Amino acid sequence: PAETMEELVSLCKRRGFIFPGSDIYGGLQGTYDYGPLGVELKNNLKAAWWRAMVYERDDMEGLDASILTHRLVLFYSGHEATFSDPLVDNRVSKKRYRLDHLLKEQKPEVLAALSQAMGLHENNNLAALVSRLLAEPEKAALAMNTCRVIDPADGAPGDWTPPRPFNMMFKTQIGPVADEDSYGYLRPETAQGIFVNFKNVLDATARRLPFGVAQIGKAFRNEITPRNFIFRVREFEQMEIEYFVKPGTDEEWHERWLETRLKWWEAQGIPREQIRVLDVPKEDLSHYSKRTFDLMYNYPTLGFEEIEGIANRSDYDLGSHTRGQAELGIQARVLENHDSTAKLAVQDPETKQWFVPFVIEPSAGVDRGVLAVLAEAYNKEKLENGEERIVLKLKPHLAPIKVAVIPLAKNKEEITSYARRLKAELQALGFGRVLYEDTGNIGKAYRRHDEVGTPFCITVDYDTIGKSQDGSTTLQDTVTVRDRDTMQQERVPVKELAQYLQERLRR
Ligand code: ATP
Known part of the structure; x- marks a missing residue:
């Protein structure tokens, strides 16, 4: 495998896999363009996923929903309120950081002092520290300044502003009249398109539980600090499955999907020992999740970072978007929905009771997948004549x-x-x-x-x-x-x- 990210970036540019976006005007941060070979590799990876997850199974349908999304979809999904990252500014250097990324760069002593100043008993729980800092922003700024939290850009202690949540969705005006209601969003995940189409798909296919809907497409997030090549970008692609199951069978299906997805990555040339499964701690879970396994691939230079998340989203999503919530015995905590026109539920064939299915969601990043596949395939070999060759030992089905x-x-x-x-x-x-x-x-x-x-x-x-x-x-x-x-x-x-x-x- 590749040893550094730099050698991959260099190969990608030199041979036409991946270029920085808007390159001739100095680049647009957080965007990349796939070149002649990159588009082939990426298409091959997506095709391999579609083949294995849709064609070779008997319990899956496909979907391609629109990217522009009604604001109510992202209101009821919880994204308007909670899809944010914590942001903090340094008044001296004028640099802006995602708070958790900034804290990761600090010495253990600094984190310990900061935890103590914020009244936390543990001093190595980053998630807890972040949420405490956000809960008391004024006190947080004071503590960060007295504990001398350094700015990674120059290594000097910063003058930090109170941290605040920053919503990562790209809001955009829709239509020619810019009035109060004429905005929508570029979707921050492909998932919502599947949930809002649940009844359409069910009516069109007569599926019974358990079954899934698969989708590949672009998603957009206004990341505070896009970095690490195509690992963290503002425009990326996801390969997502929403797999609908009967409540009570969700935990078993969650484990099954973990196994299925690890096997699939293996077939793309990524051995199991290069992926660690993280059982995400409760305090780190997204607003919709009952339990999540993160697949962490051992990226060159970065170490183990998320390539795919496999979440048990319970009945949160369909429960959030359905009409007639009161009669459905929804288990998750959802906003009261006054706008939906569809009942997103199924009927138990025996008891005739209506209920909202649970959802298991394997959500993989195409770009992070491409990066992992490239990293794993990259080899430098010493030849008999003393020369060196670089060879990409891609699985043939992925080769551009x-x-x-x-x-x-x-x-x-x-x-x-x-x-x-x-x-x-x-x-x-x-x-x-x-x-x-x-x-x-x-x-x-x-x-x-x-x-x-x-x-x-x-x-x-x-x-x-x-x-x-x-x-x-x-x-x-x-x-x-x-x-x-x-x-x-x-x-x-x-x-x-x-x-x-x-x-x-x-x-
Ligand atoms: P992170 O913690 O790294 O920001 P996340 O937990 O927010 O990621 P999810 O919301 O679980 O990510 O999204 C599912 C998948 O989408 C991720 O596993 C990843 O492969 C991909 N993904 C998410 N954000 C980005 C991004 N900014 N750039 C590239 N891929 C991304």
């Missing part, structure tokens, strides 16, 4: 380019037209992108394709077209196939190529 077809002589029309024909034939097989590659010499082409993870390079040469130097035609209509990982080359008859590649690209 599956096969590169290389004509050995660029000026020989018979060879180039043979190679172009072969490229078109292989492309038509439908296993993904096949590239006609006639730049640089063959050695350079191999190096480049190692670096971007192309599993196979195929060369078309004089032997292929039946013009061997020794005059023999025994190698006519055969090509050389080079394997990315072993660097071994094999002569393969063109008519066996389809089967040869299909077998190896599917492993």
